[in-house]
Amino acid sequence: xxxxxxxxSGTVFGAAEEVAHHAAQILAEAGLDVTxxxxxxxxxxxxxxxxxxxxxxxxxxxxELPETLQPLVHALREQPxxxxxxxxxxxxxxxxxxxxxxxxxxxxxxxELYAELGVVELQDMLRLDASETVNPERDAEPWLAEFAAxxxx
Ligand SMILES: Cc1cc2nc3c(=O)[nH]c(=O)nc-3n(C[C@H](O)[C@H](O)[C@H](O)COP(=O)(O)O)c2cc1C
Numbered sequence: 041x042x043x044x045x046x047x048x049s050g051t052v053f054g055a056a057e058e059v060a061h062h063a064a065q066i067l068a069e070a071g072l073d074v075t076x077x078x079x080x081x082x083x084x085x086x087x088x089x090x091x092x093x094x095x096x097x098x099x100x101x102x103x104e105l106p107e108t109l110q111p112l113v114h115a116l117r118e119q120p121x122x123x124x125x126x127x128x129x130x131x132x133x134x135x136x137x138x139x140x141x142x143x144x145x146x147x148x149x150x151x152e153l154y155a156e157l158g159v160v161e162l163q164d165m166l167r168l169d170a171s172e173t174v175n176p177e178r179d180a181e182p183w184l185a186e187f188a189a190x191x192x193x
Contacts, residue, residue: 043191046090047076050097050109050146055176056134059168060096062177063132063184067094070188079108082115092191093129093159095150099136103145113153125158130187131165132180138171162190 045067049060057078064076075088100106105113131154133147144167151165166183168176 042071042073043091044073044075044089045092045094045191046085046088047074047094047096048080048085048109048112049076049078050095050106052098052100052106055170056096056098056106056132059132059134059176059180060094063094063096063180066181066184067188070185071192072188080112082112082119085112086121090127092162093124093127094132094187095129095147096132096134097146097150098134099139099142099144099146103139103142105146105149109146113149116153116157120157127157127159128162128191129154129159130162132168132183133165134168134170134176136170143167143169162187 047060047064049056051057060076064074068074097109098106131147131150133144135144137143147165163186168179173179
């Protein structure tokens with residue numbers, strides 16, 4: 041059975057969305073079923089019936105999630121989907137190491153959400169540092185290859 045990977049992104053300036061599009065392409069090329077919608081509501085997300093979740097999010101403010109993602113995360117906390125217990129998942133976090141302790145804090149919030157919901161991270165969160173890279177899509181490729189490999193064996 042081919043796994044259905046659902047990608048969710050949170051962005052302010054669009055970089056996370058570009059990484060998410062690239063991720064969708066790479067995972068589809070690896071033979072996975074991929075659904076990526078730039079904006080998704082709680083009920084739409086549940087209806088997608090994901091086998092695997094991949095959040096791609098930047099961090100804004102002082103360690104906050106982008107506004108586009110906040111209502112969804114709030115809803116998932118308020119109404120934890122029971123069927124997500126044991127669901128496989130990953131996080132790609134975009135940030136900037138200049139923010140010190142808040143570096144990739146948005147991604148860390150998604151990891152906390154996973155822990156609350158019993159969602160299982162397949163591999164360590166990827167941190168893409170805007171002060172180090174000009175091409176986050178390409179930098180995400182090795183991580184994505186590993187993610188795809190563990191879902192297609
Ligand atoms: C106003 C502002 C606040 C930011 N705050 C943080 C932060 O707290 N932690 C962090 O790691 N990066 C922070 N960043 C860096 C962004 O997360 C980073 O540039 C990212 O690549 C932007 O992705 P996006 O285009 O998807 O929003 C901030 C950037 C801006 C402009």
